[in-house]
Amino acid sequence: MDMEAGAIIVASRPHPRLAPISADQSMPLVWLKVAVAFYAVGLLWATATVSRPCNFLSKIVFPALGLGMVFHFVSLAESAMTTGHLTLTLVSIHESESLLAFVILAFFLLVYAKYKTLSPGIFVFPLAFLLTFASSIGQGPPLFDSKLMRSGWIFAHIALIFTGYAALFLSFGASILYLLQERSLKAHRLAGYLSRLPALEVIDEIGYKSLLLGFPFMTFGLIAGSVVAQEHFGPMYFLDAKILLSLLMWAVYMVLLYTRWNSGWRGRKAAYLATFAFIAAVSAWAANYFSGVHRFVAQ
Amino acid sequence: MTFQLIGVNHRTAPLEVRERLAISEAKLPAAVQQLAQHPGVEEGMIVSTCNRVELLARSRNGGADLRAFLGEYFKIDPGQFDQHLYEYLDKDAIRHLFRVTASLDSMVVGEPQVLGQVKEAYAVARAVGTVNSQLDALVTRAFAVAKKVRTETAVGSSAVSVASVAVDLAKKIFGSLSGKTVMLVGAGKMCELAARHLLAHGAGSIFVYNRTLERAQKLAQKFGGHALPWDQLYDSADKADIVITSTGAPVAIFRREHGEKFLARRRNRPMFFIDIAVPRDVDPEVNKLDGIFVYDIDDLQQVVATHVADRHREAQRAEDIVNDEVERYLARMQTLDVVPTIVSLQEHLETIRQAEIDRVRGRLGQLTPEQDLAIEAMSRGIINKIMHTPITTLKSAAREEQGTTVIDVVRRLFNLQHKQDKEEKQEKVESAANGAQR
Incomplete structure (x- = not known):
C-alpha cells in the first residue's frame, strides 16, 4: 500500500x-x-x-x-x-x-x-x-496535482459515481417515506404531515426508478475508477479500504435491485437493504479520509 | 335599504313541513316574480332545496310582510308554520346568507352542494329580473365569502362518509385508481355504494363473488363487471387491488395464510381490504402482513368521526371569517349611504356658484378668456377648500354609529332635504349605491 x-x-x-x-x-x-x-x-x-x-x-x-x-x-x-x-x-x-x-x-x-x-x-x-x-x-x-487528475477517466469516474450516489440517496429517502406511510396506513391513523405524503405506490415508484436509473451510473463509475487505479497502481489497488467499501456498496445495490425485480421486495425489507446500501455508500465516501489510493492531497 | 329573509331548514322543520313549502324547479321563476311583486318587496330570490326553503328580499325599511307572502303563495294559514319559520333582518339576514353559502348551515357542515343550489336560485332570479341591484351585490358577495371560507379553512376538505373515506384511503395507497381492479365479495348495499364511489374515481374492472352466482351476476351487471363462481375466490382474489367484503359469513373468509399466498402471487404489490361485514370477513391478522391494508367498518367510521370533528373545529374559524365579512359588508353599505348626500351637496354648491358667476359677469362686461378662466378657477377653489372638511367628515361619519345624525345635520344645514321630494331621493340613493358597488 x-x-x-x-x-x-x-x-x-x-x-x-x-x-x-x-x-x-x-x-x-x-x-x-x-x-x-x-x-x-x-x-x-x-x-x-x-x-x-x-x-x-x-x-x-x-x-x-x-x-x-x-x-x-x-x-x-x-x-x-x-x-x-x-x-x-x-x-x-x-x-x-x-x-x-x-x-x-x-x-x-x-x-x-x-x-x-x-x-x-x-x-x-x-x-x-x-x-x-x-x-x-x-x-x-487546491494544493495538489498529479498526472492522474488529468485523465478523462477520472472525470468520468467522479461524475458517474456521484450520480449513482444521488440515486441511492433518493431511493433511501423514498424507502423511509414508504415505511412512514405504510405504518400510518396500518395503524389507521392519517394525520399531520403523513396525510400530505404522496401515495404509497408513488413513493415506491420513486424509490425503484431512482434505483434503476442510478445502477448503471454506479456500475460504470466503478469501472472507470478501476481502469484508472489499475493503470496507476497495478492489480493491488483492490485492497484499499475505499475500494472494498465501494464494491460492497455496489453488491448491496445489486441485491437490492435483484430482490425487487425478482420478488417485488418493498416496504420494510427493501428499506433495510436500502439503509444498508446507504451506510455502505457513506462509509465509502468517508473512506476518502483514510484511503491510500484516493488520497490526493499531500501536505 | 333593508334585507329580509324568511325560511325553514332541516333543523327547524321536519320533512313534512319542508315538503309543503318546497317550490319545484319548474315553478320557481313564477314564484320569484310573484315575490318581487309582493307589496314592499323591491328585489327577491328564493332558494328551495330538500334541506331548506328560504326567501330573501330587499324591501323598503323592512316593511315587506314575507309571512303573508308565504300564506298567499302556498294558500296556507300563515300562522300554521310559525314555530318552524325563522325570520332575519339586515345584519342577521346577511349573516345567515353568508353562513348558508359557506355551507356552515348545512346538515353536514362543509358539504358544498348548497353553494351550487344558491347559485342556481340566483341564476333563476336574475333571469326573471327580480335580482338586479343591491341584492345582486349581496348575493355575489356571499359567493365570494363562501370561496374565501373554502380556501382559508379546511372545513370541506376531508371525507365524511364511509364510502368517500374508502376512496381516499385507496388513493393514499395506489395514487391513481385508474386501471385498478376491484373485487366485491358479497352483495350488500354498502358494498355497492363503496364500489360506485371507487368506479366514479376511475377504478377499472370489477369482479363480483357471491355464494349464489345469480345474485353476483345481477350485481355485476349494474357495474358492467364480471360475476365469478364462489369456489374460485381464493385462486383469483390476488388479481384484485381492492377487495370489498360484506358477506354474512360467521367466520373470517380471508385469513393470514390467504394473505401470504396473495402477496406471493402479486409479488408484494399492495392490496387494500375494505371489510364492511359484521362479523368481520377479514381476520385482523391479515393487516399485519407487509403490503396488505385492512380497514373494517369501525376503522372507517372512526376516520369519519375524526374528520367530522376536524370539520367542526374548522367551522369555528369559518364562523369568524363570516362574522368579519358581515361587519365589512355593513361598513361598506354605510359608506354607500353617505354618497347621495355628498353628491347633492356638491350639486347644490355648484348651482350657487354658477348663479353667482352669471350675476357678476353681467356687471363686469366683456372679459378676456384669461379673466374668464381666472374667475372659474377662483370660485371653484373657494368651494373645494371649504367643502374639503365637511366631505371627509361625512365619509368618516359613515363608519360610525351616529353616522346618520351627521348626515341629517348636513342635509338640514344646506337645506338639501327640500330640494327633492322623498320619492326622488330614494331613487337617487339607490342609483348612487349601485354605481358605487359596480
Whole structure:
C-alpha cells in the first residue's frame, strides 16, 4: 500500500499553472455561500414540514432552491475555470462535496418534474445544505496535482459515481417515506404531515426508478475508477479500504435491485437493504479520509 | 335599504313541513316574480332545496310582510308554520346568507352542494329580473365569502362518509385508481355504494363473488363487471387491488395464510381490504402482513368521526371569517349611504356658484378668456377648500354609529332635504349605491 501511496503523493507546492492563487479564486466560494443561504430555506422547510407545515415556506422553498442551484452552478463553473481544469476542481474533497450536493439536487428536480412532489426534499434539502455548508467553510485552494487528475477517466469516474450516489440517496429517502406511510396506513391513523405524503405506490415508484436509473451510473463509475487505479497502481489497488467499501456498496445495490425485480421486495425489507446500501455508500465516501489510493492531497 | 329573509331548514322543520313549502324547479321563476311583486318587496330570490326553503328580499325599511307572502303563495294559514319559520333582518339576514353559502348551515357542515343550489336560485332570479341591484351585490358577495371560507379553512376538505373515506384511503395507497381492479365479495348495499364511489374515481374492472352466482351476476351487471363462481375466490382474489367484503359469513373468509399466498402471487404489490361485514370477513391478522391494508367498518367510521370533528373545529374559524365579512359588508353599505348626500351637496354648491358667476359677469362686461378662466378657477377653489372638511367628515361619519345624525345635520344645514321630494331621493340613493358597488 505504501508503495502505491507513494506513487501518488503529490507535489506539495502548487502547480505552476495554479500559482499564484489569485483573488478571483475566492469568488466561487462567495457564490457557494449565497447558494448555502438559499439552501437554508430548504432546510427550514424540511424541519417545519415534519413538525408543523408552514404555507409560507412551502411557497418559497422551490424558488429558493432554484436560485440556490443557479449560484451553486456558477460557483462550480467558475471554480473549474479559475483552476483551469475541470477534473482538478472536482477532486478536492471539499469541492466534491459541493458537486455531490448539486448532483443530488439535480436528481431531486428530475423526480419533482415527474411526480410533482416535494416530499423527498425532507431528506434531500438537509443533506444538500450540509454538504454545501461544509464545502463553503472548509474549502481551501487546491494544493495538489498529479498526472492522474488529468485523465478523462477520472472525470468520468467522479461524475458517474456521484450520480449513482444521488440515486441511492433518493431511493433511501423514498424507502423511509414508504415505511412512514405504510405504518400510518396500518395503524389507521392519517394525520399531520403523513396525510400530505404522496401515495404509497408513488413513493415506491420513486424509490425503484431512482434505483434503476442510478445502477448503471454506479456500475460504470466503478469501472472507470478501476481502469484508472489499475493503470496507476497495478492489480493491488483492490485492497484499499475505499475500494472494498465501494464494491460492497455496489453488491448491496445489486441485491437490492435483484430482490425487487425478482420478488417485488418493498416496504420494510427493501428499506433495510436500502439503509444498508446507504451506510455502505457513506462509509465509502468517508473512506476518502483514510484511503491510500484516493488520497490526493499531500501536505 | 333593508334585507329580509324568511325560511325553514332541516333543523327547524321536519320533512313534512319542508315538503309543503318546497317550490319545484319548474315553478320557481313564477314564484320569484310573484315575490318581487309582493307589496314592499323591491328585489327577491328564493332558494328551495330538500334541506331548506328560504326567501330573501330587499324591501323598503323592512316593511315587506314575507309571512303573508308565504300564506298567499302556498294558500296556507300563515300562522300554521310559525314555530318552524325563522325570520332575519339586515345584519342577521346577511349573516345567515353568508353562513348558508359557506355551507356552515348545512346538515353536514362543509358539504358544498348548497353553494351550487344558491347559485342556481340566483341564476333563476336574475333571469326573471327580480335580482338586479343591491341584492345582486349581496348575493355575489356571499359567493365570494363562501370561496374565501373554502380556501382559508379546511372545513370541506376531508371525507365524511364511509364510502368517500374508502376512496381516499385507496388513493393514499395506489395514487391513481385508474386501471385498478376491484373485487366485491358479497352483495350488500354498502358494498355497492363503496364500489360506485371507487368506479366514479376511475377504478377499472370489477369482479363480483357471491355464494349464489345469480345474485353476483345481477350485481355485476349494474357495474358492467364480471360475476365469478364462489369456489374460485381464493385462486383469483390476488388479481384484485381492492377487495370489498360484506358477506354474512360467521367466520373470517380471508385469513393470514390467504394473505401470504396473495402477496406471493402479486409479488408484494399492495392490496387494500375494505371489510364492511359484521362479523368481520377479514381476520385482523391479515393487516399485519407487509403490503396488505385492512380497514373494517369501525376503522372507517372512526376516520369519519375524526374528520367530522376536524370539520367542526374548522367551522369555528369559518364562523369568524363570516362574522368579519358581515361587519365589512355593513361598513361598506354605510359608506354607500353617505354618497347621495355628498353628491347633492356638491350639486347644490355648484348651482350657487354658477348663479353667482352669471350675476357678476353681467356687471363686469366683456372679459378676456384669461379673466374668464381666472374667475372659474377662483370660485371653484373657494368651494373645494371649504367643502374639503365637511366631505371627509361625512365619509368618516359613515363608519360610525351616529353616522346618520351627521348626515341629517348636513342635509338640514344646506337645506338639501327640500330640494327633492322623498320619492326622488330614494331613487337617487339607490342609483348612487349601485354605481358605487359596480
